[in-house]
Amino acid sequence: MLVRVIDPGRGERAGRLTRRPDGTMALEEADRAPGNLCVGPGWVDLHAHVYDGMTSLGVPPDRVGLDTGVHVVADAGSAGQATLDGLAKYVVPAAEVGVRAWVNIGSTGLVDLRETADPRSVDVDATLAAIERHRGLVCGVKVRSSGAIVGGMGLQPLQLGRLVAREAGLPLLVHIGEAPPLIEDVLDLLDAGDVITHCYHGKIGRPWRKDGTPAPALARALDRGVLLDVGHGAASFSFDVATAAVAAGFPPHSISTDVHIRNIGGPVHDLATTVTKLLMCGMPLAEAVASVSTTPRGVLRLPGPWLSAAGAVQHATVFRLAGTDRTYQDATGTRRTAERLVVPVATVVDGRFRPCPAGPGR
Numbered sequence: 001m002l003v004r005v006i007d008p009g010r011g012e013r014a015g016r017l018t019r020r021p022d023g024t025m026a027l028e029e030a031d032r033a034p035g036n037l038c039v040g041p042g043w044v045d046l047h048a049h050v051y052d053g054m055t056s057l058g059v060p061p062d063r064v065g066l067d068t069g070v071h072v073v074a075d076a077g078s079a080g081q082a083t084l085d086g087l088a089k090y091v092v093p094a095a096e097v098g099v100r101a102w103v104n105i106g107s108t109g110l111v112d113l114r115e116t117a118d119p120r121s122v123d124v125d126a127t128l129a130a131i132e133r134h135r136g137l138v139c140g141v142k143v144r145s146s147g148a149i150v151g152g153m154g155l156q157p158l159q160l161g162r163l164v165a166r167e168a169g170l171p172l173l174v175h176i177g178e179a180p181p182l183i184e185d186v187l188d189l190l191d192a193g194d195v196i197t198h199c200y201h202g203k204i205g206r207p208w209r210k211d212g213t214p215a216p217a218l219a220r221a222l223d224r225g226v227l228l229d230v231g232h233g234a235a236s237f238s239f240d241v242a243t244a245a246v247a248a249g250f251p252p253h254s255i256s257t258d259v260h261i262r263n264i265g266g267p268v269h270d271l272a273t274t275v276t277k278l279l280m281c282g283m284p285l286a287e288a289v290a291s292v293s294t295t296p297r298g299v300l301r302l303p304g305p306w307l308s309a310a311g312a313v314q315h316a317t318v319f320r321l322a323g324t325d326r327t328y329q330d331a332t333g334t335r336r337t338a339e340r341l342v343v344p345v346a347t348v349v350d351g352r353f354r355p356c357p358a359g360p361g362r
């Protein structure tokens with residue numbers, strides 16, 4: 001099939017996807033590309049909730065996996081040190097999609113949705129021990145640093161999460177939201193490679209000016225190499241905030257869903273829908289592709305290029321850009337009409353072509 005190849009860092013070109021005699025896929029050069037069928041590296045969702053059966057939020061990983069174009073999901077803190085063994089033992093081996101985990105600094109993870117409101121809920125030594133037991137699974141440390149969650153603990157969960165992350169040599173994934181703690185104090189604790197999720201939330205205390213430029217503490221964090229992650233969720237994505245930031249030159253480094261049981265039926269649905277929304281906010285397609293593939297793959301330290309020098313496809317997501325007049329809702333209740341939407345068509349996993357079934361919402 002003729003495809004538009006979107007190769008982050010190398011630009012766009014025309015290509016032809018072919019099946020070799022051994023059944024694996026190859027990408028050859030072509031003279032012309034179709035307008036709407038695209039291929040790029042395999043997608044990664046850097047923020048999802050897939051601890052099905054343990055937390056009330058979890059969705060089965062394969063519901064948000066290869067059928068939706070996603071090769072790897074990173075569970076964002078559903079498990080803490082006390083519940084990580086169960087994720088590794090029961091959820092990861094049963095899933096076809098790749099799973100990584102940001103371990104929550106709160107010991108029970110999201111079994112209790114005020115997971116760090118009490119000093120007894122954080123155990124630094126036990127969290128480090130759990131990370132060592134599951135080095136291949138754990139990609140970093142998750143801290144939800146907003147008022148409704150930390151209660152009187154203020155900055156302590158983040159300070160302790162940072163202590164663990166630096167000791168383990170891993171990044172932090174920090175949920176931002178309403179104060180306290182103050183966003184300036186949160187952002188000043190983040191280092192290069194740490195990730196701010198819910199970066200375009202529309203709540204009071206967000207780290208953006210009205211013109212879309214970052215407030216001083218966010219500007220300093222971005223200068224240090226801190227990354228912006230979308231983490232759409234049920235309450236954490238504003239079309240207005242994202243559109244202004246993209247226009248001012250601050251697109252997200254990664255597009256993720258924060259998909260869980262209470263938003264998979266809307267407004268989140270899946271990663272393709274979240275990518276569609278970032279295109280609606282003015283993000284160029286090539287940047288959007290990089291932010292669901294190359295960049296989150298780097299954060300997760302996933303090995304391997306998607307294409308070999310000889311044109312063998314190691315991993316890829318094939319998707320269609322379809323014209324539409326469908327309306328989409330952000331997490332603030334604002335609705336906007338899209339002109340084009342992203343529809344996953346297939347994945348290539350270890351060289352093998354795997355079609356995506358057409359699902360609801362697509």
Ligand SMILES: [Zn+2]
Nearest residue numbers: 047049076258
């Ligand atoms: Zn989340």
